[in-house]
Amino acid sequence: MIQTRLPFAWQCLLLGASLLVIAWIxxxxxxxxxxxxxDAVNALFNMDNTxxxxxxxxxxxxxxxxxxxxxxxxxxxxxxxMQGLTQNPLASPSVLGVNAGAALGMATxxxxxxxxxxxxTSVAAIIGGGMTWTxxxxxxxxxxxGNDSSRLVLAGVAISALCAALTKASIIMAEDQASGVxxxxxxxxxxxxWATFDHLWPISLFGLLGSLMLSPTLNILQLGEExxxxxxxxxxxxxxxxxxxxxxxxxxxxxxxxxIGFVGLLxxxxxxxxxxxxxxxxxxxxxxxxxxxxxxxxIISRSIIFPMETPAGAVLALIGAPFFIYLVRxxxx
Amino acid sequence: MSRYIPFFxxxxxxxxxxxxxxxxxxxxxxxxxxxxxxxxxSDSYxxxxxxxxxxxxxxxxxxAMxxxxxALVQGVIRNPLASPDILGVSxxxxxxxxxxxxxxxxxxxSWLPAVALAGGLCAALILWWLCxxxxxxxxxAITGVALATFYASTVDFLMLIKPLEINNxxxxxxxxxxxxSWPQITMLLPWLVLIPCALYLAKPLNLxxxxxxSAVSLGARVNLLRLIALAVAxxxxxxxxxxxxxxxxxxxxxxxxxxxxxxxRHQALLPATMLVGAVLLLMADLVARxxxxxxxxxxxxxxAVLGAPYFLWLLIRxx
Numbered sequence: 001m002i003q004t005r006l007p008f009a010w011q012c013l014l015l016g017a018s019l020l021v022i023a024w025i026x027x028x029x030x031x032x033x034x035x036x037x038x039d040a041v042n043a044l045f046n047m048d049n050t051x052x053x054x055x056x057x058x059x060x061x062x063x064x065x066x067x068x069x070x071x072x073x074x075x076x077x078x079x080x081x082m083q084g085l086t087q088n089p090l091a092s093p094s095v096l097g098v099n100a101g102a103a104l105g106m107a108t109x110x111x112x113x114x115x116x117x118x119x120x121t122s123v124a125a126i127i128g129g130g131m132t133w134t135x136x137x138x139x140x141x142x143x144x145x146g147n148d149s150s151r152l153v154l155a156g157v158a159i160s161a162l163c164a165a166l167t168k169a170s171i172i173m174a175e176d177q178a179s180g181v182x183x184x185x186x187x188x189x190x191x192x193x194w195a196t197f198d199h200l201w202p203i204s205l206f207g208l209l210g211s212l213m214l215s216p217t218l219n220i221l222q223l224g225e226e227x228x229x230x231x232x233x234x235x236x237x238x239x240x241x242x243x244x245x246x247x248x249x250x251x252x253x254x255x256x257x258x259x260i261g262f263v264g265l266l267x268x269x270x271x272x273x274x275x276x277x278x279x280x281x282x283x284x285x286x287x288x289x290x291x292x293x294x295x296x297x298x299i300i301s302r303s304i305i306f307p308m309e310t311p312a313g314a315v316l317a318l319i320g321a322p323f324f325i326y327l328v329r330x331x332x333x
Numbered sequence: 334m335s336r337y338i339p340f341f342x343x344x345x346x347x348x349x350x351x352x353x354x355x356x357x358x359x360x361x362x363x364x365x366x367x368x369x370x371x372x373x374x375s376d377s378y379x380x381x382x383x384x385x386x387x388x389x390x391x392x393x394x395x396x397a398m399x400x401x402x403x404a405l406v407q408g409v410i411r412n413p414l415a416s417p418d419i420l421g422v423s424x425x426x427x428x429x430x431x432x433x434x435x436x437x438x439x440x441x442x443s444w445l446p447a448v449a450l451a452g453g454l455c456a457a458l459i460l461w462w463l464c465x466x467x468x469x470x471x472x473x474a475i476t477g478v479a480l481a482t483f484y485a486s487t488v489d490f491l492m493l494i495k496p497l498e499i500n501n502x503x504x505x506x507x508x509x510x511x512x513x514s515w516p517q518i519t520m521l522l523p524w525l526v527l528i529p530c531a532l533y534l535a536k537p538l539n540l541x542x543x544x545x546x547s548a549v550s551l552g553a554r555v556n557l558l559r560l561i562a563l564a565v566a567x568x569x570x571x572x573x574x575x576x577x578x579x580x581x582x583x584x585x586x587x588x589x590x591x592x593x594x595x596x597x598r599h600q601a602l603l604p605a606t607m608l609v610g611a612v613l614l615l616m617a618d619l620v621a622r623x624x625x626x627x628x629x630x631x632x633x634x635x636x637a638v639l640g641a642p643y644f645l646w647l648l649i650r651x652x
Contacts, residue, residue, distance in 0.1 A: 139645055150471045154414070154648050157478045161581065162641035165634040168507060173625050186489060305494050314493050317486035325479040328472075329463055 008281050011274060015288040019069070019295070026065045026295050027057055030302040035061075059194070067192040068298050068312075069291040070204045071257050072267075074249040076290025077211045079264025080271070080283050081249075084218035085242045086137075088149040089269070090327055093129075093250045094261030094320075096156035100163035101132025102251050103185065103259045107167045111174035122199070125251035132159050133243060187260030187313025189298045200256045207249040208287060214242055215279035222277065260313040262320025263290050269327070336601070339594045343608045347393075350615040354389045355381060357619065359627040387514045391576065392618050392632075393611040394521055395510075396583060398573040400610020401531055403584030404591070404603055405566040408538045409559050412470045413647055416585035417453075417570040420477035423579040424484035425456025426571040431488050431505050435495050443520055449575035453567045456480065470651060485579075508580035508633025510618050517576050524572035528607070531565050535599035538562065542597065580614070580633045582640020587613055589647070613639070 006014070027040035035053040042048060043057035075093060082091040082098075093099045105128020106121045113120065136159055140152030167185070220233045229235060253260070271286035297315040304310045355367045362370070362377055370381025403416040417423050429452020430445055464476050488505060504511060537558045540548040548555050570584065587610035588602070595605040617635035624630060 139649060150475050151648060151651075153475055154471065154478065155645060157482075158641045158644045158648065161637050165507070165581075165637035165641070169630050169634045169638075172630055173628055186493060310490070310493050314486070314490045318490050321479070321483035321486045325463070325476070325483060328476050328479045 005274075005276065008275070011285060012288070015285060015292070019288055019292050022292055022295050022299070023065050023069065026068070026299050027061045029299055030306050031056065031061075032307045063194045063197045064189050064192040064298070065295060067197050067200065067257060068189050068295040070197075070200055071189075071253040071260060072263055072290035072292070072294030073208060073287035074204045074253045074290075075260060075263040075294075076267040076271070076286040077208055077283065078246045078249040078253075079290075080268045080279070080286050081211050081214065081218065081242050081246050082264065083268050084221055084279060085239055085246075086149070086152060087221065087224075088152055090149065090153045090265070090324070092262070092264035092268075093246070094160075094259075095153055095265055095324070096136050097132040097159040097163060098129045098136075098246065098250050099254060099259045099261055100160040100167070102126070102129035102254045104128050104132075104163040104167045104170075106255055107170045111170045119199075122203075122251060122255040125255040126247050128163075129251050129254075130243075130247050132163060133247065135159055185259055185313075186311035186317070187254075187258035188301070188309065188311035189257055189294075190309045190311070192257065196256045200252055203248060203252040207245050207252065210241075210245045211249070212280075212283060214238070214245065215283045218242075218279040218283075222279075258311070258313060260294065260316060262316050262324070263293055265327070266320050266323050267293060269323075336595070340605065340608075343594070343605070343612060347608060347612050347615070350612060350619065351389055351393070354392070354615055354619050355385050357623050358385060359622070383514060387518055388510050388618070389615065391513050391518055391521070392510055392614045394518070394525070395573045395577050395580070396587075396610040396612070396614030397607035398524075398528075398569045398610075399580060399584045400587030400591075400606045400613075401528065401603060402566040402569040402573075403610075404588035404599075404606040405531055405534070405538075405562045405569075406584070407588050408541065408599060408602075409562045409566075410473070411542070412473060413589070413651060414470055414474040414585075414644070415477075416582075416588075417566060418481070418579060418581050418584055419474055419644075420457070420460055421480035421484060422453045422456045422460075422567055422570050423574050423581070423584075424481045424488070425459075426450070426453035426574040427505055427579040428452055428484040428488050429455070430575050431491055435491055446520060446524060446572045446575040450568055450571040453571035453574070454564075456484065457563065457567050504578040504631065506578070507631040508574075508578035508636070509621075509629075509631035510577055511629060511631070513576065521572060521576055524568065527565050527569050527572075531562075531569070532603055534558070534562050534565070535603050538599040542599075578631075578633065581637045582644065583610060583613060583636050585647075586636075586640045586643050589643070 024037070024040060028035040028037050033053060033056055035057060039051065039053040040057050040061070043054040043062070047058065048054055079092040082093065082096065083089060102125035105124035105126075108128070109116055109121050109124035136152065136156045140155040217233055217238050220228045220231055221238065223231070225235060267286050267290040268282070270289055271282040275282035275285040293316070294312065297319070298312040301310040301312040301315045304315070356362055356364065360380070362380065366377045367381055369375040370377035372378065399417070406415050406417060406420070407413065426449040430449045433445065433448040460477055460480060464473050492506065537553050540551050540553040541555065541558065543551070545555055573580070588606045591602055591606040591609045594609070595601045613636065614632065617639065618632040621630040621632045621635045
């Protein structure tokens with residue numbers, strides 16, 4: 001079948017430009033203190049120290065938007081790598097329980113040993129996510145190349161439920177208040193500051209570059225494990241490296257903004273529709289799309305009950321859950 | 334004779350859990366205090382009569398109803414992974430109840446079970462429409478889970494944009510017996526009519542167990558039976574959910590345990606499931622209240638901790 005697609009460079013350029021526009025809108029829209037679009041630009045290039053709106057843009061809005069971009073790109077890349085590794089279109093950090101495991105790790109550390117600080121919670125998120133990821137892969141029989149994809153998803157969902165219950169229990173026991181917990185569990189960009197961003201970007205960037213380097217191998221995996229082995233790909237090494245990247249990406253994202261779900265499920269499919277089946281192409285597109293999606297839902301989340309905030313993760317779940325149903329229905333099981 | 338031994342053991346367990354639920358909590362009472370608590374005017378009257386006794390009764394009722402619903406669904410669909418909460422019926426009912434409470438705050442709370450029933454029925458119909466008549470075990474479960482995720486995230490969203498009071502929110506997100514008392518029990522009472530209805534279905538359900546063709550040739554009206562049994566299951570679930578929120582995994586685990594203990598004959602299985610469900614919920618609520626007093630955890634968290642590993646185990650065994 002011949003499909004007319006824009007050349008890859010144009011696709012990237014178009015998506016990049018729309019990402020810039022959305023990020024710009026996110027800098028000034030729905031603020032309790034009115035910010036003009038011009039303020040947003042001036043704060044970046046031509047800072048006026050006496051202007052309050054420009055200070056808001058620089059200290060609050062800019063880190064928030066950048067964080068949204070990084071988190072979106074990370075989660076989308078994690079989704080692509082997971083779908084590539086498991087050959088399962090439903091695989092994604094939230095569906096397979098990596099989100100919930102990371103959240104559980106963080107909640108446990110911050111209730112039992114709060115003095116560890118941000119680094120401790122990030123490590124806990126990696127360990128927690130890694131444990132659930134291994135468990136799901138073993139229980140869902142995906143590690144040895146079984147093609148039992150729905151079993152994998154059900155295992156992920158059950159483990160998510162278990163981890164979510166334990167997370168809620170540990171937070172209720174520590175804090176005795178539910179609304180803060182709820183916001184955090186849903187994932188929100190409201191508390192993004194420069195300090196968090198400085199922790200996030202080196203890890204995320206490493207993960208993103210790593211997943212780009214992995215993409216040729218993911219292409220080979222698409223041919224089936226048998227063929228991949230014949231073509232000389234080391235399956236164990238690929239799976240280990242891929243899993244490590246996924247954990248790095250997901251844990252760094254979740255430890256800075258909370259458990260944002262469904263980006264990793266939605267975006268790879270959208271990117272595949274635009275860019276085709278080649279991982280080297282649709283992985284960068286997925287990163288751009290993921291960033292756009294998260295920044296966009298952050299804008300929406302601010303507008304719903306303005307001037308109060310709704311967590312961006314809750315908005316994403318509302319978009320993502322019907323898509324999950326749609327994907328389940330699409331598949332012939 | 335040996336068939337009665339497990340019944341006896343479970344009943345003893347139930348009674349001792351009831352006593353434990355009355356004794357322990359934020360403050361532990363002695364047996365003497367508990368007995369005096371039944372008389373108006375004594376020191377512990379309020380704790381026992383207004384707080385712990387109705388809550389214990391409610392745990393028994395809700396546990397029994399949810400478990401019975403699970404047994405009916407598993408009996409009809411003959412799918413070991415099926416239960417009202419896996420199939421999204423509980424969360425559908427919960428969503429309807431939350432929408433009703435948020436958008437019609439001034440209307441009577443006694444309509445809540447009916448609203449939840451409507452939500453549960455809609456959820457069941459949507460699942461039916463998505464999955465069709467004959468779909469594999471795992472496809473049904475996975476579609477149900479996806480739907481449940483959707484309902485749950487809608488409830489999350491509504492809670493976040495229209496914050497209810499904290500304990501109410503926890504109730505609807507995880508299921509809890511917190512602050513429930515006599516009014517809720519009276520709300521639940523009319524729905525208990527469904528229990529004899531369900532028990533009456535035991536015999537035809539046994540026929541269904543032989544396979545659809547055999548059941549038809551033995552004179553069972555299979556489709557009617559399925560419809561009635563599922564409707565009763567949805568109604569039981571909805572009534573329980575409207576009082577306590579979606580308590581997860583109870584409807585899945587209890588029938589399996591009961592089947593292990595009492596075998597698959599529905600005449601024995603259905604009452605046994607109710608006993609097991611009541612025991613499980615009493616146990617979950619007791620642990621949730623006493624693990625770190627005076628903070629109490631929602632009972633739904635405890636049932637999830639218990640039920641999710643069991644679900645995984647079932648999943649591994651499913652061919």
